[in-house]
Amino acid sequence: MRRFVQAFDGEDLLPPSMPAPLAVALASMPPRYNISARTPAAVLYAHDGLLRVGEFTWGLVPKWSKEPRTKYTTVTARLERAARSRIFRGPWEHQRCVIPLNGYYKWDRSSKPARPWLIQARDGRALFAAGLWELWEKDAPPLLSFAVLTHPNEAIPPPLVPDGPVFLPADRWHEWITQRPWFPTRYLASMRQPELTAYRVSRAMRDPRRDDYTLMEPVEAEDDALLAADEEESEWDAEVDGD
Secondary structure, eight states: OOEEEEOOOSTTTSOTTSOHHHHHHHHHSOOEEEEOTTSEEEEEEEETTEEEEEEEEESOOOTTOSSSSOSSOOSEEEHHHHTTOTTTHHHHHHOEEEEEESEEEEEETTSSSOEEEEEEETTSOOEEEEEEEEEEOSSSSOEEEEEEEEEEOTTSOTTSOSEEEOBOOTTTHHHHHHOOOSSHHHHHHTSOOOOEEEEEBOGGGGSTTOOSGGGGSBOOTTTTHHHHHOOSOOTTGGGGGGO
16 A cells, blocks of 8 residues: 545545544545655544544654654554564554545556556445554654554455455444554454455556546546556656555
8 A cells, every 4th residue: 555545525425423523624634635655644543532633644753763754664564563563563552543545546566567446445435544653753843653554355356466454444443543452463353344346547646746536537448548658667656566
């Protein structure tokens, strides 16, 4: 997972069970259709015992880092390894969050050239990905950042690799933030995953400067022929290897 979408201005996207202040805060966030590493995104987290919506930077920066960025790839964290990781161990214990999203882009690397798809909930509603967050404050201004937890997910349709974010049920997402399960890895791994659907989108999404709703529109092979014609490597193609 290297790009995702957050646009919650539609009333039917968020679950009815979500507290009204959180739903209003999410709906007031600017729509973003191509969120990439080191850019802001809306995050659900707890502070002073209350659930809140914050704007965090994607790509967790550990509190011991000398700079407000890291040379490591920290946009995602593997579920089975996060608890033992020097970078993620602290947030795993104390700073859990949830990232609401409309969908995310995933590359089909079985085709030549690789093609991006958009994965969404089959019912069209928001998805809730489990994550970790951190506060870096060695210098001003302080930085709030996050990572998305990933693991194998058989709900991801072929031809895409069945591996992606750990999704939480729409009526239970808050438990990951507010509760402390005894076996958190097993707790998340056993979560019922939502039904997902996927369709091909334009390779234009590989440019992080593009940010509009047309990136979510489905394309057919012939519609994408012009973009696929220039198969030479570009500065944006490097992320395909990271999915």
